[in-house]
Amino acid sequence: MTISTDSSFADTQTHWAKDSIHQLFSRQIISGYPDGSFRPNNSVTRAEFAAILNKAFPQVTPVRDAINFRDVPANHWANSAIQTVTRAAFFSGYPNGTFRPNQPIPRVQALVALVSGLKYDRDPNPNSILQQYYDDAAAIPNYARGAIATATRQFLVVNYPDVRRLHPNRNATRGEVAALISRALKLPGVPQQYVPGWDIIAIEPLFDDADSFSQERARVKLGEKWGYIDKTGTFIVDPQLNEAEPFSEGIALVRLQQNGVDLSWVRSRHFSARSAKALTTNAQKLSSLEIRGVWLTTTDSQVFNTSKNIAEAMDFLANTGFNVVFPVVWNNGATLYPSRLMQDIMGLEIDPRFTGRDPLAELIQAAKNVGLAVIPWFEYGFASSYNQKGGRLLAQKPDWAARDSQGNLLTKNNFEWLNAFDPQVQDFVMGLILEVIRNYDIAGIQGDDRLPALPSEGGYDTQTVQRYVQQFNQEPPNNPKDSQWLQWRADLLTDFLTRLYRQVVAINPELIISIAPSPYPWGFQEYLQDNQAWADQGLVDMIHPQFYRRDFASYKQLVDRLVHDQLNPVQLSTVIPGILIKSGSYRISSQDLVQVIEYNRDRGLAGEVLFFYEGLRQDNDTLANALRSHVYAQSVPFNTAQVKAQGFTHRRVGAEYRYIDRFGNLVTQPEFDWLDSFQEERARVRMGYKWGYIDKTGHLITRLDFDQADQFAEGLARVKIGSRYGYIDLSGQWVISPQFDQATRFSEGLAAVKVEDQWGYIDKIGKWVIPTQFDQAELFSEGLAAVQLAGKYGYCDSNGQLVIPANFDAAGSFAQGLAPVQLRDRWGYINPTGELVIEPQFDAAQPFSQELAAVKIGSFWGYINKKGDRVISPEFDQVRSFSDGLAPIQMGKRWGYIRNLFDKL
Template identity: 25%
Template sequence: MVCSLSSFLLRASGAIAALSYLLSTLPVSAFPDTQNYWASDCIERLSSGRGWVGYPDGTFRPDASITRAEFATMMINAFRTHSFSEREAITFKDVPSSHWAYQTIKRSYELQFFSGYPDRTFRPNQPITRTEAFVVLQSASDFTAPEDTEAFLNQVFDDVDAIPNYAKEAIANAAIGRLILNYPQVRQLRPTEPATRGEMAASFCQVLAISRTLPQAYIAVGEDPFDLPPELGGISEFSEGLAVFRGPNFKMGYMNPQGEIVIPAQYDYASIFEDGIARVRTGSLWQAITPEGQVILEQNGYIGEFSEGLVRLGRSYPYTAIYDREGEFLFEIDHFIEAFSDGLALVKLQERGGYGFVDRTGAYVIDPQPDEVSSFSEGRAWILQETEPGKPRYGFIDKTGKIVIEPVYEEVKAFSEGLAAVKVGGLWGYIDRSGTMVIEPQFQQAQPFSEGLAGVQGDSTWGYINSQGTWMIEGGFHVPEFAQVHPIEPFENGLAIARIGDRAGVKDRQANWVLPVEFVDIAGVSDGLAFVNVGGRWTTEVTGTNIPPDYPRRSVMTGGRWGYSSLRYK
């Protein structure tokens, strides 16, 4: 969700003496002339971990301007691991092959960062203006500004009239991406002034997602849609009062809804908390931890998700060991086992095929049999049988393995709140635990019930029905064609994510928008905060290699910034 780059180096190949700044051969952790600079934390992080360098005298010179050649070198080194559409290189009249930045200038043209001037010059020694720098920087990022560019810019800057017309859309993209920092007056873009090393260091900290290094007061965003901004490093929704964040060291830790660090950024991977447990990894060492950071289980190898207080640990193939949340070993089984659900775990016999169920002691409750089955939910698990040649159908079994609902359905979903969605004749309806059809098949799509409501698709758009099949919330919900998300999500704690076109919001059970439908996407809602995306875009991409019109496509959301917006935001 955030942009992460493997390296960021400010250096030049060739005649290094020709540069206006020189590579320091000494390791640098701080500079004497940045101690009181407003972006000092960012510069220190870049110098110690991302390759930014100072001068031979040990200074950084944050107020020194940057030439076009220097900025081209910064861009190539910053985005060396990314893929961009390319074009054929040209030769600039004022950049001979002997020039120290010849290769990076050539490459910056190929990647379409720079285009040069109409007279086929690049002007490598000319200081780059702030406008030019932001235009180039945003060209390598993925942000989309509002349609009314002029109105948006006027919300953010007081000197919009000084922005060249050709650059206004790009400047808006850079602002929505939070790449522009204005010190000391946040509303003054100063578009024609030369860009300085300190200012651009701050912008590169933003584009590289180096969190918690910059003062929020100077980020030019106008009215900020985030209550906890992207600069805190959040990369997950809140769960059980904590969210995963990525620190300036690019390690992961946990923060609370106030943005305060609860568990320091020290892991290579961290999951959200579920049932009071999260899974983290450092190198090859996996651990299960509590919200206080206490380790309850660890092994050199993958630890799966906990379910009903139990977790599966991989042994030598095909063995699976089961532990409880206190880290106590319970049993081992010589087959692959799914997570526990409804008190039982589904066992898959890999070599000879078949499915069975074991209880929490590892004893078989339902012996392995050949028909494919699902995990249990509310005392029922679906079973797939071929009742007619070439026509597999779904039914349900109980916890003794007995078929209690005959396999007559084209598709089914798990029982939830006493009902299961089933497909008959191409349409979805709902049955109860006895198999009685309580809501006749009539929907194009159907979701499980949650908090008394289920999301369904009528003729074209989505809404919510109650357990009697009555429409309770109708709102024309839909998503872009081929999108890999649902127009509406199940209710949880009285709230549900809903989407209209390429925008998302949050509704309550009374059909009120408690978060406006103005975000590009929303990934979760908890603790009064929604994990939202601003400035991203929906794009359609090819997912296969077949020749049109048969090639598969999907719409995905890319780019933008992820942060947290309070449900009080209107």
């Protein structure tokens, strides 16, 4: 073809093949004429077609020697191209040894050449498909019928203007050839209404991603957003969702970004290997950061008395190597800052000692001047007073009092307590915290052994008792240490901490939530502080257990228990122990303080907080000097971003999960970090590091106790605690205790489980049905399960008999009577007797669904029937299985859906 350098040919602007012409021109496969025309209706000679093939398929492998055609001299302009495409088997020439280079090529010859050169297997039974698609099928020469049927299956044929008229013996035009080559190269641009067989396309490829249909809905992606379509391709839920899962049991899980902010680095609801790796990486980053903190009190201290004292203390701490301070802002029923909330409730704006001042604001400014972070400490938490019969707060709000089992004001160690379970009390304490974070430039907030906390002797007020009776249909036990009663009340405090976390980060996601509880499990038994659950659920960014011991051996014992028995390595990076340096006449020695800090670093703990400031100043700053000259000799800045990177704020800010019905209406909106679709009326959920299960109302049916959890199947769910797997039922009760090294879900009444290095199968009560004997074991399907022995796969029945010998390199599950198996590098299919009914010939293969199976040949996917016929040719870049009569397919960068028209062929 002659040369033109402009793809905007004057005579193709309204031509049906203009897009194909442009595609090939831009790839320098075809060209136009010097006058700027393309002449799309001109015929193409055999020599011209050979030249086009040579440019379009330069990588096709030669399969035979060259043929010296007697009518193609060596100096013929197309001789080289003719020789190349002939060696590649596009052409063979005529029996008399001629090529006839100047003869216009008929459409049938062009199609046969493409099928031959591209090495497509010719359809051995072409008549059915030819009759199905062509009204002029009788005009197709006998030698070409198999090739034309194959070309049809490959979507190579283009019939304009009537898709049912092949016109096999008509000369091919330049426009038609451009369209045929575009189809062979799988380029966009050919009007699909002219491609025979394209009626399998049910929904045009328009989407950036797509999933199989479920309950007549499919999730699809446009750009970065997901939505749902029906089987006509109409959006039922517009593409506005950040995450979306398939419909299951009438509802779908979605996640919607709010306010243009989404800090999540995992798309899926699953806690994947990627997210686990990210957490580990963040933990490693955090380990390079040291938290060097100190508590500032009003008891036995002069720091807050004047702004000068505050400034001097900040200078001293910065020079000593500290990077964060925890000043008390709430104790003895009063605040150390002007509080509108306290003014409204009690008529007392601030602790009377500081009337006319704002010690918190003074301290924040002084700390900022020397580079110290400030995290206000709400020391009294849910305590009302110390040895004052409830003090000024309960004098104003007597209904807020906590009660013991005798109905008395709850008192422990001379502290009187507010009812931490009362919604009004919770809102009050929450209000104090939110007031501070809204009004002051701080790094975070801190609770302690009284926030959230309540002595375990409490909870016997009328309101709390009624809640317990409503849930358990019985009165709370008189024994305050009853295990169920302890855990139930501790969970109420955990719920408060969860709400506090969410409200704080909703206002400012960069704020650190810091807690300094009593050591676990003592704090749990005595003050209902389940800080094991707080760490497991990611409810704190820094946790400072009060390891207040007066000798190194006792301190070491607490740290070792924490490291070995309570928290995993990722969680440990959030632990910054509290160290007692002064109490009354006691002061830690310099040697012990340095040894404790060195032991923290040795055990992977990223810092410590010292109680309290005045201990550093005694004996001419002895302890401070020891820190300056040793473990704090080099300054380390406080990095809020590094601390927050370890936590879960990214899952709790800017986006929310919800379940919707098939029309996009809200069903329920549980608040967890990760959720999943419902199976058997249950969905797994994750908070922090732990999994549990909810029902369709969004209520937990289990505690968040599991390190791993699967969806329910056949009434049971596989869960993991520590390193062992077991099974729970739909009520959350253990049916099979954790005892296996690995396990699968149940299928056909059996589950594969692993003990040490071998797999076997158990039934639903945990009884061994097939003893451990396999190297690998898969789920049962249609009475058989793929198992591995000595590196090869076979199939066993439910009695453990190896009914199909282990001869395969890989094996899939049976579906609709056949299973995909791999021999060497090719996949085929076997029947339940082990007979190869479809010979291994595919690069990849999926199980059958709705009578068709997706198979990969080379780089493309298509579908076969149970005879092995390629009923939908390998045309697609990716595919998924048929469901509801449709299957998602990817062509280029776009996804659409094809319909199943071939299940009976």
